[in-house]
Amino acid sequence: MNNLGIVKRNILRADRAAVEKLAQYGVATIHEAMGRVGLMKPYMRPIYSGAYMCGTAVTVLLHPGDNWMMHVAAEQLQEDDVIVAACSADSEDGFFGELLATSFRARGGRGLVIDGGVRDVKDLTAMQFPVFSRAVHAKGTVKATLGSVNIAVVCAGALVHPGDVVVADDDGVVVVPAALAQQVADAAEARETNEAEKRAKLAAGVLGLDMYKMREALEKAGLRYID
Amino acid sequence: MNNLGIVKRNILRADRAAVEKLAQYGVATIHEAMGRVGLMKPYMRPIYSGAYMCGTAVTVLLHPGDNWMMHVAAEQLQEDDVIVAACSADSEDGFFGELLATSFRARGGRGLVIDGGVRDVKDLTAMQFPVFSRAVHAKGTVKATLGSVNIAVVCAGALVHPGDVVVADDDGVVVVPAALAQQVADAAEARETNEAEKRAKLAAGVLGLDMYKMREALEKAGLRYID
Amino acid sequence: MNNLGIVKRNILRADRAAVEKLAQYGVATIHEAMGRVGLMKPYMRPIYSGAYMCGTAVTVLLHPGDNWMMHVAAEQLQEDDVIVAACSADSEDGFFGELLATSFRARGGRGLVIDGGVRDVKDLTAMQFPVFSRAVHAKGTVKATLGSVNIAVVCAGALVHPGDVVVADDDGVVVVPAALAQQVADAAEARETNEAEKRAKLAAGVLGLDMYKMREALEKAGLRYID
Amino acid sequence: MNNLGIVKRNILRADRAAVEKLAQYGVATIHEAMGRVGLMKPYMRPIYSGAYMCGTAVTVLLHPGDNWMMHVAAEQLQEDDVIVAACSADSEDGFFGELLATSFRARGGRGLVIDGGVRDVKDLTAMQFPVFSRAVHAKGTVKATLGSVNIAVVCAGALVHPGDVVVADDDGVVVVPAALAQQVADAAEARETNEAEKRAKLAAGVLGLDMYKMREALEKAGLRYID
Amino acid sequence: MNNLGIVKRNILRADRAAVEKLAQYGVATIHEAMGRVGLMKPYMRPIYSGAYMCGTAVTVLLHPGDNWMMHVAAEQLQEDDVIVAACSADSEDGFFGELLATSFRARGGRGLVIDGGVRDVKDLTAMQFPVFSRAVHAKGTVKATLGSVNIAVVCAGALVHPGDVVVADDDGVVVVPAALAQQVADAAEARETNEAEKRAKLAAGVLGLDMYKMREALEKAGLRYID
């Protein structure tokens, strides 16, 4: 009845050109371009400052304290994929370390997003293998219970389908549905173009109040200036 | 009846010389000099290691998910002010990014303390614009609801009046009431002078037990040495 | 009846050679070598990236907001000891700063693990004095209530006896009972030797599925591949 | 591009008979019958002991501090629906109180599951209107920003489609996809039948070790009994 | 320089008639009547369901693990006062139990709001002595460090001056400045009168969409109905 114990081999990955275009924009810009949706919770943090990734998702559903399915996922990786690991219950165990990172990279994996813990942070940083996680913890895991690979998962509050684009930087992690990748990339581009001009004005001392023409709306809402 | 929707234009800023003197001491020293009060909660963290600010507060009261008043606050900034943003309910949304930082800096702002989230951390770090926040989150905000500027606010557990001195470093954030700025700066100076001598003794192997003459009090309190 | 107000002077430290051997391995490896036990909670984090320590524990039991016993502990330090500080109730006060670090170092102390807060993080980083703590907070403490030194303590969920080996790195903190130090060091060595070969295979694209011969067990557990 | 600002009027509700059958089983049983999936996070708690609901979901996506869409949702309710409210960012504001409960009930609503705060707990308890929420908080909300009604939402970590069956009791909240409702109800029935016999044996002192025939597997796994 | 070690004997209590009028309304209503300000954080919970209090504040500033000043506060109580206890740093120690409750009640105290822990919950419930706290914990405290009584304190995120009205019920805790007590009580009355009519309409099936005339604004904001 349920979709535990399943590995889906053929998934529809987002268009490569769209992924590459998305890679030019930050998470905040992309999330705005999508209409302020698609973000994971803010507890997802990079294991080193400046970590960055953009790729198509291979998803994994794990159970607390068990990383068996990570090995199953490795086989499903293609060039420029990222691994998105969800867990059936909150767990901060160290599901992932440098051996798995070595394997993922060898198979084309570009990074990991995991709603759980990771370890070997020093080695992963030396490898510059980007990881965004809920926690860092040396705690090891067992290999005893089936999860699934390439099913839809909820990871850190966000719904991720296999093949979706996942972008992660210092501001967090955003998920772009595969079917919307090109459209979101275009919207992000438009947004960023728009910002350069604003930035110049603000740097010159122009107020947002004037640039965005907010004064009337504020007054109408009842804003009072007092001395 | 309440003070929502108010912008106070004339505020009494702490004496400039006192602010400059306070800028020579760390947060821990200043908080001790005040009698161990005035600290914000420890969840307030710098967005980059080594971030530091000292300035006079322009306060803002925000609502969850709404950063409208940040633009209103920008106009009230004077040289060497810092912005202190409180929120009417706990929120980790990204109320602030590099465009607002550009505007704040252009108007004289020296940094931001916010009991909420911020984004564009990479850019803010490149700008070396110091921010101390509750969270980092790409989540954008709307501009729909009035808050206030330059009213007394409770920010991360500390009461802040406009014009108070706010000092923030790697150890946290401390608020010095404007009227006490000179007095606290003097006390901090005295405290720091005092510490140099202690440091030399401790480095030479003298025990705090002896330097602070604690042995008698410990014995009186009942301390027992066993083998 | 209880063991408050006690300082134990003679403790049995783990064998020096074993401590030095343990210092060659990371926390994740050592914890695996012990059978996945002995870790502190993942909220214990280094105050600077790359902080590392390995030494024999001098333990301290503190009370919230009171660091009196830290000075008592300083006298009990020997070369290559580390201080492990537990607290009788959860507290994020800043129990420790650079003056105490200067004293600890002068007496032979190699680092601090504390289930509480610390301050002077900038100075401690400049000193490269490794600290793993629950929080960073400028909040000062008083010296009014007796705790104990060199009793067994529970620190961040781990039981620590005086003389045990404590190893801490970016992945967390692990405690090795003094009596097991040599045995664990040997097991860590064996484990690490084993890993080099695995790493080479994985880097060459061999799958963990094959290297660990997992395919049969996965199939037996019911794993289904679908297209 | 996105699905903000949308109200879907026609949704496919789970079969009524299946919903009624599911109403005979507890959340723990149903979640097991589904293969241990579909649970919301454990922070979702009933506002009064014994609160219970089972119904078809009308979903709402809210923004922090804004309950405008709750009124939009009210119109979409049919007899025996329950409201499932997600929020675009973590918020504990009081989005819901007794006036809305009165309206929901009048329109056929059987209860509310909300990943946010609620208020008027005393009145809601008197009404015996079941609510499962993240928090209780008197904090009021505004009506300024569009969300959506009857789109797929992630609520407290669980994916909910409009029309899915939501069951909530003292143990938490579980979501049964509409298409699986009958199948899960049957599996829950089978499971419960099975348990009565086990309960009798255990009450008579038979050990699970023997009843579930675990001794051999434990021995094989290496369990050692010592005296 | 600071206000530690101070007991203010003469405080200006809110007008008795206004306090009595406020006692007729719930926390949610009063907070709305004030313009959605004045609430403590939602982690403040009653120790028993149905706990309620309304009175004038005698404030206490405590230190972690130290309840000495509670005894100092007892002497300052007058008939119909409530005690509001803040702490200089987060602490969940059990600062308060049934002996202090007996003393407070004998001196006129009507209840306690404490940003810390309490114990003897069973006895306090039997006494029906209302307490709203951050935690329940058996942990005892010492009597060693001076705090203050009847200074302005920040308690659970809210600023409280001695003499302010504090109202607490199942929905949380709200603080009404003494000077605004009558005005807020009147506004609460107006608000409640208003609600009876609304309740009747909603119970009859009228939608908030129509009653509050929201349809036009929603359409203007871009709400789309789809089938």
Next chain:
Amino acid sequence: MNNLGIVKRNILRADRAAVEKLAQYGVATIHEAMGRVGLMKPYMRPIYSGAYMCGTAVTVLLHPGDNWMMHVAAEQLQEDDVIVAACSADSEDGFFGELLATSFRARGGRGLVIDGGVRDVKDLTAMQFPVFSRAVHAKGTVKATLGSVNIAVVCAGALVHPGDVVVADDDGVVVVPAALAQQVADAAEARETNEAEKRAKLAAGVLGLDMYKMREALEKAGLRYID
């Protein structure tokens, strides 16, 4: 090397008469009688109001998401034992429900203390089977990994040896080492006798300031009364 996979059959239980005497006192009293030690963290809460237990500990070490060892523990129970379950990493899974409670009760078990989650709360309440836990969660567990029974464990921050006395009530959970049971029971009795007289005085309006003769110490510490 480690003590995983071990079941200790013969444990030294605390003296029965001492256990019965301890059962007459509350957790707060017992913890004070021990010198303010032995408490578990305050996140350990009863699943129903008024839950109470006092018995000798049979300890279990579990792994996240795995309750296999609970069945092993059941066999080791004797009349008037309580089960104390620790977990090798933080987990809120529902390790325990009414079937296990039925088994534990049939074997003499008097209650459960678990640093994890439980489910079937409604049934357990109906059975009046006392449980103190970290969470309530319907999430089921597997039976795949060995832990241990009757080894020393750290449970919710407290060290528990098999045979120790565990007392739990609305104020929390306290652990009394078996060897100290009689001594602590006597101290608790002395403390309680002492309190009756104090209660009478306080109820008559005598201040703690006078009863405990605190005025001089407060003045010496620098307390100032102002008007």
